Amino acid sequence: MKKRIITISREFGSGGRTIGRQLAERLGVHCYDKELIEKLAEQTGLAQKYIEEQGEYAPSMNRFSYAFVGRGVNGLSVSDYLWNEQRKKIQELAEKEPCVIVGRCADYILRERKDVFNIFIHAPQSERAKRIVEVYGETDTEPIKRLREKDKKRAINYKYYTEREWGRADNYHLTLDSSVFGIEGCVNLILRVLDEIKEK
């Protein structure tokens, strides 16, 4: 079956987000990344910054917002409320149009659909450390430490909502080490793969 929906999960600093964007452009479809956050902000009334971070921070690690906002929405914590809205929005997008979705556990949320192709992009820590300094600039925290924190938080968040281990090969149809292929190489390779399997 033709794969209409491509989900891209990625390690922080691996270039996965850029790969998603370039891939969507080449396929002539929407890439939902920032746009998804905007849509969710509109729908939920939550701040974009909060939604952006909730993709990476497990609820238990984010006690401040918990305590601050409380259990305000239909008896759900704000994190769980956001998760539900996110799930509904992603399912709705997948139903509506072919697209690329970056992050947000879309691989898990769309697991029952046969027209979804799940990709994971990663790279060695040393390469990612270089990249985050290039892309996001220096901060007071050392790059390797920044990576470890982000990776850990993403893994906890993924586990919390999906009960799966983040970064396991068997969650995805294809995983690529972007340090071997380069950003453009990954995009070209994914396009070939999609072309190859479209009749299967």
Add this chain to the structure above:
Amino acid sequence: MKKRIITISREFGSGGRTIGRQLAERLGVHCYDKELIEKLAEQTGLAQKYIEEQGEYAPSMNRFSYAFVGRGVNGLSVSDYLWNEQRKKIQELAEKEPCVIVGRCADYILRERKDVFNIFIHAPQSERAKRIVEVYGETDTEPIKRLREKDKKRAINYKYYTEREWGRADNYHLTLDSSVFGIEGCVNLILRVLDEIKEK
């Protein structure tokens, strides 16, 4: 740098072994799988059957051979002695000639080399269950149970010797779900990938 050595790790029943063999044939190089076991048997004096199973059974789960054979070789347990010999043999093969190596933690053993390309092949349990019945026939144990046992033992063995989690995407440069691509599809895709990166 050109990738001379291809390692294939695989979930039981995913077709990874067959992919390794076909890939080696198409590349015109040796595939070390059964041949590696034969060489190790010759070198160590251990039975082929024992060597074959040690690739899947963690030492702690194999008390019988431990108790039976004892700590006979230079003060090492037989498992650790075999691991050392296996490590040396795999390093020697990688030094000597381009080849494909299936299983045996070769991805980890050769981790310092720049000319190695690590692949992991997996597939959903339902697909693998069908395949093991086709390839290995029925047994008294249900296919899903056979898979789970094998997967568990491989994971423990890998963890014991490498301190890594088996099946994590970031242990490999490329991972493929063989149920999406098919055996031949995987071989073709890997050949393309190798061709693409050979100048990098």
